[in-house]
Amino acid sequence: MKTKVENINRNIYDIKNKDNYEFKMEKGLSKKIVEEISKQKGDPDWMREIRLKALETYEKLELPTWGPDLSALKMDNIATYVKPKTNLNSSWEDVPEDIKNTFDKLGIPEAEKKSLAGVGAQYDSEVVYHSMKKELLEQGVIYTDMETAVREYPEIVKEHFMKCVPINDHKFVALHAAVWSGGSFVYVPKGVKLDIPLQSYFRLNSPESGQFEHTLIIVDEGASLHFIEGCSAPKYNKVNLHAGCVELYVKDGAYLRYSTIENWSKNMMNLNTKKAIVGKDAQIDWVTGSFGSRVSMLYPMSILNGDNAKTEYTGITFAGKGQNLDTGFKVIHNGKNTSALVNSKSISKDGGSCTYRALVRVNDRAKGAKCSVSCESLMLDDISRSDTIPVNDIRTDEVTFSHEAKIGKISDKEIFYLMSRGLSEEDAKAMIVRGFAYPISKELPVEYAVEMNNLINLELEGSIG
Amino acid sequence: MSIKVNETPVRTSRNFSINNIKLDFDIPDQIGSFENIECEAFNESKTRSLATDAKSYIAKDLDFKSPISENVKTKKITYGNGKLLEENVFKKANSKIRIETEKEEIKIKYEFDDENLELVNQIEIIGNKDANIIIEYESRTENPCFHNGIIKTIAKKDCKLNIAIVNLLNDKSVNFEAIENELYENSKVKYTIIDLGGKTSISNYYSNILGEKADNDLKTIYLGKDNEIKDLNYIAELRGKNSKIDIDVQGALDGNCKKNFKGTIDFKKGCKKAKGNENEFCLLLSDKAKSIALPMLLCTEDDVEGNHSTASGKVDAKSLFYIMSRGLSYKEAVKLIVKSNFNKIIERIKDNEVKEEILKEINRRLN
């Protein structure tokens, strides 16, 4: 039995709107469907060609022979394109009532007023709202939906689209490139530093459908940006698919912080791909909280091409009943004196399964590279599962590399100590788990940290109630 | 022919190219006989007259004129080096030895020479009573040697075994070794693997730790140079309550050598209060050497403690400087540091003669 508290809170994410679309593509995948999407979106020829080529690649590639079971995913049952009954708006007033209500309850317009420099909101396959503070516009910052970018900045998009993540990277990247729709495009000009974040929120409402948004961010030389991505969906009994793609270009001397709170519903197959190419003296930091989805396969990757490039990854994964969350981080050291700091935590409970799957590759050019990885996994009961599968591939001697991993349960001694101060066993465990997650939640903006703590409480109460 | 060997128990992305190792290698079709096997008791003990004693009881199963013990089972092993090599052992073995331990200290030495270039062997160790066993492979020839073997160890209740495998094959040789252990209640198996020889050396080690308080401790050193390939695939499955595994691997790589270390500790359902530790450290002596490690922890039980750590890097500059300030050359200093990393593991071998041989081989390989 779930507790009342959980039911009330979960509602925020579980509001199901009527599947009220203007156009929903027939289910399945074929050349005809891809051409139809391309037509609906008014693609230029070059983009249509990319889609069709990607479809061919998709058909050639095999499903992964490793990781979670994907057999529940039947592409024949997925509608790849669902257009909501609205166009892109720049004022919340113009967004249709039911869609606006959803985002209101998720707190997006409120956060926009309080703490964000710009917001994008996607509902099913299309971005329904995009807006940015005027000052940024004046500084030359571009923040818009991907379709507008394809129309208005074709040269930049052509140069970068599916270049950081090659179409043949894996089957679901190819699928993405064939049917992509929506997503955000950001360009921060040289030297421009944004001190408050931009945020895109992705909501998938339509059952048996897929979301394939494309995020392309270019932070030009010496510029800096914090980008936040949030996602959620109401729960259905049938499988939904998310195969987004995030391409990040962090040019010389630039800084990008990319934060994600992923809270898809537990019928979601989340097969997402994120990569960043990092230039000289540049830095990318990833902060990731993964709570939702039935199956997740997500391994953000930093490619440190420039000398002295840096990356940090701070991630937490929390798998409960029926969830198989296979996440991790990949880093390729190409430049000299590049450095990576990885801190991953996972919590498994109620039969949930967490896997940390990762790659560290230090190529022979990367003299003086430094990489330090720490993984901690917490098992909250004996029916759950936690695996750590890190590949460390070191091809040069001038390297300082270390990897540490720990697996175990909450220590009885810690519980006793807290109980001796008056906390019940449940409170003590919750406090220890929150403390365990703290290094990640402290990296998130306040509202998200609160949301993450609520999610943790929710999950724990679920197991206690 | 291209063969794939040493599959990991859990696959990961193919792009990481570590799920198995592909070798271009023809398994010899015709296996001759292998005559140069020495068995001796190695420790001076007061209560037993050794040479004769050890031989006499091994002789229960081993007759050198027909060196195939009929009692050695050809039962499929769980992991191993793949089907082809396993069949090669089961069909073509030219040496099969079965040891039922009775407080013995035995050294089995396989000496390769121009008449004995291929060894396909099976060793079965049934641990009834505590024992110390050293198994050594050594080349006394410059010609390429081939070794493909399976060692199966069963440690019965309360039995303590101390087993060392010493690979001193020459630089042209190919070495395959598959080890499989079963550990029952309160048994303790100390395994030491000295993996020095061979242009290709592939080893698979699987421990099924079944019994309550069963304890397996595995320590390995490897040393690769030139274009050599080392592939180590170690798997420990903990099933018994309060059971334990400790894996410590120390290595050094020179030249263009490539090493894959795959270490898996799998906490199976029911292994309450089990502990697993895995540590791998690889010293890189050249900027062309490749060190790949996949230290896996798999866990389906909550009340356990699992830790792993891996590290790679150059010889510590401060230590080098310190040692060189005492008059040693760079090369000598590096040798000293490598040996100091290896020393604790070599010390586990209870036979001075073998220890000497190992140190000599390390010196030779580091030149």
Next chain:
Amino acid sequence: MNKLLEIKDLHVNVGEKEILKGLNLTINKGETHVIMGPNGAGKSTLANVVLNNPEYKKTKGTVEFEGKDISNLATNKIAKKGIFMSFQSPQEIPGISTMNFLKVAKNKVTGKPVRIFEFKKEVQEYMEELNVNSKLIDRNLNVGFSGGEKKKNEILQMLVLNPKLAILDETDSGLDVDAVRTVSKGINLYKSNENSVLIITHNMKILSELKVDYVHVLVDGKIVKKGTAELVKDIEKNGFTKYKQIDK
């Protein structure tokens, strides 16, 4: 009589081994008791078992607090009844600040909401008394604290939570002279006619600045001698040897 804690014929196992072998102890309101004994006598076991640490198994006997059996209560319920234990090696809990933890604990023990402003002031006053580094309160609970800081933090928690009975498990061990003095100061600050202290130690230093009512000698799981503060001097001079023999 204002009986606070009463332990009767207590037998306790850790694992397979019996550590306490029929221990009796009564502490009344307002009293300061000291338990001394050689290493391994069962001193820490006594503290842990009063708080019902699940690692310690009672096989016989009773533990009563204010006339009620508490031997099967959950640890937090015992804390709520007013028993505090200062740990010999306090646990490090990452991710929660010491201040936050104090607030939560105060709220749990009293069952009342904590008024933050006043509470912070109170905590700060105690910290000054104990000469605690003011930054400590914002750091994660015990994480990276020095030995002395951890012990002072235990005494701080005792003062803030203000229990009826405080059990100090070797709070003085491993501390330098000044820190021991601070701990004594904390105990004196806490102590009143309304509450009691049980000090577990094998060190005499801490006792010099305290008014001790009773001293018990614990050897091999049993109290073998009960006396007044005078007993400390005897032990200081002659050690535990003769008490070990009493037992035999």
